[in-house]
Amino acid sequence: MQTGNLLLLVLILVALAYYLGLRRSVALARPLGGIRHLQSLPFYYAMRVALWCAIPALVVLGLWMVLDDTLIRQLVIGGLPEGLRPPSPGARGLLITQIQNVASGALPRGSVAPELAAAADRLVGLRGINRLALAVAVLAAAMFGAAWGWARISPRLRAREQVERILRGLFMLCALVAILTTVGIVLSVLFESIRFFHKVSPMEFLFGVHWSPQTALRADQVASSGAFGAVPLFLGTMMISAIALLVAVPVGLMSAIYLAEYARPWVRSFAKPALEILAGVPTVVYGFFAALTVAPFIRGLGESLGLDVASESALAAGLVMGVMIIPFVSSLADDVITAVPQVMRDGSLGLGATKSETIRKVVIPAALPGIMGGVLLAASRAIGETMIVVMAAGLAANLTANPLDAVTTVTVQIVTLLTGDQEFDSAKTLAAFALGLMLFITTLALNVLALHIVRKYREQYE
Template sequence: MAWIYLLVAAALAALGFYAGRARAYKFRADGAAVHSLPGYHGYYVALAIIIPMAALFILWSVVEPKLLETQALNALPQAFQPVDELARATRLREIQNVAAGQTFSEIAPEVRAVGEGYAHSLLLSHWAKLVVGIALGFLGYLWAMRRLTPLFRARNTVEKIVKIVLLSCSIVAVITTLGIVFSVLFETMRFFARSPWWDFLFGLHWSPQTAMRADQVGSSGAFGAVPLFVGTTLIMFIAMLVAAPIGLFSAIYMAEYASPRVRSIAKPVLEVLAGVPTVVFGFFAALTVAPVIRRLGESAGIDVASESALAAGLVMGVMIIPFVSSLSDDVINAVPQSLRDGSYGMGATKSETIKKVVLPAALPGIVSAMMLAVSRAVGETMIVVMAAGLAANLTFNPLEAVTTVTVQIKTLLTGDQEFDSAKTLSAFALGFVLFFFTLAMNYVALQVVRRYREQYD
């Protein structure tokens, strides 16, 4: 029913737009001086319809589930009343399954009756929302049409409403970001209350497995995250050794040397890599690259692990080549042609112009592309899981198995976990450290951009 409501709201807004614009054209036909263009009158009427309908939709969608779920649970007989949150969730799932037509024989007749009543109430609620929404849209239409006059400042009003909408979106984005940061921060503080932060940041042994009971072996766990930081850095470094030169050199070729025909073919083909799912890269690393590296190592008498940081880093570097190449290509093309012409006028060759003029001028954008690639490499999970393994080894040897911060976060929060244990809380601490690492990289990139942008503006 939600899509029906949205379609009706869009249709009413479209009708309001044409009605408001027709009213403005009528003012012009009568010889009156109209302050705003007819389109702004139409937009004003459309906004007067869509805003109250959208507000009702959001408010109803928030309140409706809670009210109907509470009503359904209260309608259950006393013998079927849930005693805790788990029982409540289970009972609600049964009621919702009955309402959706997914009936099972083990569902009690009393619960089935409540589920049928829940479905009826849900249907009535949807129709009531649609009727009330249409009524609000109609009232908004009447109110807006009454305000339309030849001297009505429709353009100013519409632009003010648009500014308010844009400001609201910005506030939502900021609040969402703050909510994410503080939610991770609070869980991290809970973890540090159980495990000292210096052991976490400087400890050399990572073994987060804790026992369910105090009398079991390994009930304390070890949360030294240095092996994770080393593994993340090692794989990221290998990936950037592959992606940075190949991506940058391909961008220079496509921007400065390639013909339009070659560029029209090479650039889309290169960017196809950005659309390949990371799990496909993981399969490629595990089934093709890792065995090749192991066989090459054995032929040279070198012991290579079946899951190595080198295999994961090489494939990850291939994956992030399009990020470096595409962004660097756009930045190089944005360098003013006058800088190139001035260099050629001074007698510089094409290669000298690229090295001495184009690349220094494009350096802020290239640095931003590199930082984005680093962030992409640090945040990758599937390739590391499939090609580098889960072993938290403290080693700088790329031929051994390592793991990363993101892989451990995925492992710690997968499956049925107790979120009040140090094991799961450590995942939030890892996420918080990763957040500050990304923030530091963005700060470095911003400083480079500011410094060189002043030089070339």
């Protein structure tokens, strides 16, 4: 049975358990004179039975899906003759891939040894048994849990407290999953970055001005060590992000002020959704627009003024990226400006201030935390953008402050370094994790800076 069908069947059992629990609680309350004689409402008794049906089934399903593939691989490898069993984990992975290709039909059975063809048949059989056993185990756990929860229903049972305790645990588990995922990402990136810094000096990486991560296969070849100075990448990222923010922040903030304070309702109802459509356009479309329209226009304009403009420039990528992140600034700023209490505007106008003075001295300061949040989100979006930079700014790691030259960014180089089959023992591949660590530190610094600004504002205006 497919996992989706199994989950649908479990959902049906949960709904049935809820119905049976509700019926039983109402039936127990009827001889006592009504549901007011129960410790909890019938809803909580039914929810308790439904939870006892769902939780064991999902736990069994999760543990089974984590362990079954490893167990099946071990059984398949263990069934091979002693001479065909690979000694190393890498060789075992390649052999399992070959057996899976034979089992799926992607590889003809006649092109492999008979033992491997038999192992493919064994793999197919084990997968069939696994699916059947999984369905039986999950459904048995669901029905046993529902039966146990249904049998435990009594008028004195504090079902509400138990349901709230279970839901509180589930909510805490969800929070822990998010936290542990973040910790896992940080630790994995940090571990690989430490491996990279064992091969390349941190001083060279942070302050070097030459980036050429291509390494030779043999030590006697030219450029076998590579160059991992990331300053050109950092400078290119900051340049393109700064150009994008110079476009997005003024335009987004001014459009938000107009929509919130000056626009008529019918204009706002049309203009705001039209502006937010920009956030839904795929980045590859922006990349095409930048490469085919904006970059040639900037190059032609520069040549008419006697300037040397590259066919792929930071200016083209930054301008288009700025247009892309306008909704991030505008939408959040509009929401927080609209949320400013009207009494603050009325008080300012009553004291003789003009509408523009009210906006500058009352509304904007009151909405500053939300505006800073929008600007921070836009900055993070600009720093993490890849497709526009690849198509409009190029891949050249040039150390330049001229926005008319071709540059590259950290995210583009991460994609370039991890494209294709890579060995995670080389400095070239590990450099991607070091660049990712720098992106994480940069985002963290932006968050700390925004929090400092908001706290300073609150101390001043609250």
